[in-house]
Amino acid sequence: MNDIAAAALPHEDVKKRCSTCSLRHLCLPLGLDQDDIKRLDEVITQRRKVSAGQHLFRVGDAFRSLAAVRAGFFKVYELGADGREQVTGFQTEGELLGLDAISGGVHRGNALALVDAEVCVIPFDRFEDLLTGLPGLQRRFHAILSASIVTSQTLMMMLGTMRAEHRLAAFLLDLSTRLGARGRSPTLLQLPMSREDIGNYLGLKLETVSRVFSQFRREGLVAVAGRAIEILDIDRLRALVSGVLRR
Amino acid sequence: MNDIAAAALPHEDVKKRCSTCSLRHLCLPLGLDQDDIKRLDEVITQRRKVSAGQHLFRVGDAFRSLAAVRAGFFKVYELGADGREQVTGFQTEGELLGLDAISGGVHRGNALALVDAEVCVIPFDRFEDLLTGLPGLQRRFHAILSASIVTSQTLMMMLGTMRAEHRLAAFLLDLSTRLGARGRSPTLLQLPMSREDIGNYLGLKLETVSRVFSQFRREGLVAVAGRAIEILDIDRLRALVSGVLRR
DNA sequence: ATCTGACCTTGACGAAGATCAAAACATACC
DNA sequence: GGTATGTTTTGATCTTCGTCAAGGTCAGAT
Structure with a gap:
């Protein structure tokens, strides 16, 4: 050469x-x-x-x-x-x-x-x-x-003041936004991390994360198939995070 | 002039x-x-x-x-x-x-x-x-x-993984260090914030903060007189934070 | 095909901390 | 001094989430 x-x-x-x-x-x-x-x-x-x-x-x-x-x-x-x-x-x-x-x-x-x-x-x-x-x-x-x-401060807010369901909702919305900004689907999420990682990030145990996913599924907010998550009702998820829906 | x-x-x-x-x-x-x-x-x-x-x-x-x-x-x-x-x-x-x-x-x-x-x-x-x-x-x-x-990340760690007593101990030690670096007493702390502010910072309710202060007082870790706090056993506080003392 | 191991779900129970309530205490203001 | 106001302490009870345990699912290895 x-x-x-x-x-x-x-x-x-x-x-x-x-x-x-x-x-x-x-x-x-x-x-x-x-x-x-x-x-x-x-x-x-x-x-x-x-x-x-x-x-x-x-x-x-x-x-x-x-x-x-x-x-x-x-x-x-x-x-x-x-x-x-x-x-x-x-x-x-x-x-x-x-x-x-x-x-x-x-x-x-x-x-x-x-x-x-x-x-x-x-x-x-x-x-x-x-x-x-x-x-x-x-x-x-x-x-x-x-x-x-x-x-970091946003996460601190979550860890300090939010309940399990609010934390997971906020987590899913954040991920949705970031993936959307990268040209991926904002509703069809392929999670790269385990329930344990999510729990660890959110200050929860993996069982709690799993339970909240199941709860969201029952309530029609998301569809859950292992690490493949589909957001079905993003408005209700948002309302949950902003505290409009207390229960 | x-x-x-x-x-x-x-x-x-x-x-x-x-x-x-x-x-x-x-x-x-x-x-x-x-x-x-x-x-x-x-x-x-x-x-x-x-x-x-x-x-x-x-x-x-x-x-x-x-x-x-x-x-x-x-x-x-x-x-x-x-x-x-x-x-x-x-x-x-x-x-x-x-x-x-x-x-x-x-x-x-x-x-x-x-x-x-x-x-x-x-x-x-x-x-x-x-x-x-x-x-x-x-x-x-x-x-x-x-x-x-x-x-921020240190605080996230506290909020995500620590129990009430560990959080308050870490808070007191942090304050002690910072005041010490400013030429003030590292053991005699005049807290400028209320129990509610502390609780809010640590992701706890003010009653819990108050209870943990009382617990520390009973255990001889600190002396408490309202917002005037004296650290009596800094080593045991440190051990508490680093998880050596589980209870 | 079945075994293995990692990961996820679900249930039963218990503990930590929140909530509710009341009293003690301190501080400032008449 | 006495009263009003805000803060702190303490107790009783309730909620949420963690812990422990069992079973299920899935992918890859044998």
Whole structure:
């Protein structure tokens, strides 16, 4: 292979650019102009595949890069002093992993691929350097960090004030919205996580999650077939979350 | 008054600079060199007093500035669709308010002064401009945002997995640490918030908070006199949180 | 085809914490 | 001082969810 051939971008690489990525309206590049995205392309050059059941990172791993989910689904969870597990989030396409490790330089959670997944690697040092020259990207990054705080607070609200049925309803609606924004069906959900993972995320036991699913099924809110969930009455689910329906 | 006199900084203003602020080792300036802090001083020029019982901002207020708590104590809380309240945090000296409003441009929570308080106003546009020229400050700001995510996740863990006594113990220890870092007694706590606020923060009812306080008192962990709390056995409190003491 | 293991559902029971109620206590205001 | 008002403590009871246990379903391995 001669130099010119080596310099030419193989087909693979073209697809790996933010500029042409199908997720660019959801991910980091949202709202940036073409020039800024080109600069991003120079920094985000690496992709990494993570098979289902594999960890992308674990607690204590040194933090060098953020990861943007390109495909698949991750769960991020922490282990308490005595082994209690708390799932802090489920991340999918266009969402960032590792934000909590920026302070401290060490990963605080474990990121496990629930299905075969792929992430774009964002070397953080180079990324921070890039930010100083690109005010648009800086604003976008701060917005992402801030949105991540908002997400946590919403979950805190759920854990602190809601009953089991409200939590599960809110969970399904959130998932529905996020999948819808990614061009998937907002009513036909193929859950990548187990009842136990859901319960852990919502502060419930898996039996309770299962019971509430059954209750929703009896009430005609959803159809349940294992991890395949169909939302049948989204308005009533919404009413449940906003507390209009007390029972 | 002549020009020179006008240009000279009145005594008041000298005290209002980050460079000389007694909280600079806790607040935004942490880890910055003198030159960077001087640049901060140019942007953070305004202070605002907030009396006990007053709001610094409310849900829906336009977001223009972050606020750094200079003195006093705030509670930040959100109201759910049906009026459920969830306290998302208690902020004191050196801590920032309004981070969750960066994305969205609108405040997500209500910030209420629990005692007479004062904040330094950080106009966000000018602050973001400043960041692009000061990599050190940028790193510090990202660390603060990231740390805020970590704090939320810690609380999520508490709400999701811990029992009432563990939550209250963790709350007291957190407060003790933060007050200690601010040169106050880490064992003699004067709580600025009501039992209801504490309960709301921890996902408990005020009666439960009161009962757990009484239980701790009977067990010799703390002395309780209304809102004045003395931690008597910090080691046992710590053991409780880390799950060593199951009962 | 059947065995195996992981995951899900359902039931019975118990415990933690919420709710309801009343009294004690503190604080500010006449 | 005495009264009104808000906060905290404590008790009795009820609800929700967790725990324990058994059985069912499904996919992949043998």
